[in-house]
Amino acid sequence: MSSHHIVREDQEPALIIANGASCDPELLGQLLEWSPLVIVLDAAMERVMQLDIKVDVLLGDFDRGFDPQYYQEKQYPLEIVVAPNQDKTDLEKAFDYLCQRKIPAVNVVWATGKRADHTITNLTSMVPYRDKLKIVIIDDHSKVFLLPRRFEKWYEANTTISLIPVGKVVGIDSENLFYPLKKDHLIIGYKTGSSNHVASDGLVVIEHTDGDLLLMECKD
Incomplete structure (x- = not known):
């Protein structure tokens, strides 16, 4: 799978790759095609590296012995964001990161499937960002987003x-x-x-x- 194109960050949504069930490679490729910024959450990097994807940011608390520095050279230039706050999920930390960078929109993949608690938490985590970030969570069967009034x-x-x-x-x-x-x-x-x-x-x-x-x- 090829790396993403370089486009202006105010034109297309960023892309977050979480650590749930993988989506269809064709869907992932379509989203990567025009994503100006690709963020991978924590140990999902191990799976992403097998797909020949250029990653811009690796973010997480990096517990359980995961070493983010291992990927620094393989994905140069790679920004590593250590986010140890245990009161938020890695996905919420990624949303905070995008808000800090004033990026207005993001698509999220690999955020559903596998553990039910993670799926429910990820879907409902959009709520606090209603007025800060346009979020769409996508998998092979669904596209989920929070409605305006x-x-x-x-x-x-x-x-x-x-x-x-x-x-x-x-x-x-x-x-x-x-x-x-x-x-x-x-x-x-x-x-x-x-x-x-x-x-x-x-x-x-x-x-x-x-x-x-x-x-x-x-x-x-």
Whole structure:
């Protein structure tokens, strides 16, 4: 797999490669094609090195005997960011790093699958960054992102869309979903908007008045 192109950082999202289940190499290649900055989290570097990817930043707490300096020469120039704070995950630390660099958007791969606790934590970790960073978590079956108060996007008919609340979300209205929501609410663990789909080719509009709502574009 070839290294990524050099493009301006304000044109395309950065890319974070976490340490969950691998995605399809073709998907990874598409994301790498125009990513101006590639960040690898901790021991995922061992797997990434097998894919001939040029990495810009290696970030993590580097516990369990992992030696980041081993990759310094192999990936020169490589920035190594030691982030020992145990109150945050390595993914959250990577989000903080991007915010500090004033990079506005990021795609994340290898953040789902494997351990369920890691998957849930990674998906919900987007919430504190609502106003700081546009985050999209992508795997072979889903694209997940946090919705603004009003969301509009064109979709093909029958595209699967799941609306998953983080906590409680109220005042939800939708247009062009097969199962419409009108002044509705969703509560994680009690009522979610899983496995809805687009009614017809055209614009989907989703609004909510309060709470944090994840949209998942899904395919089997």
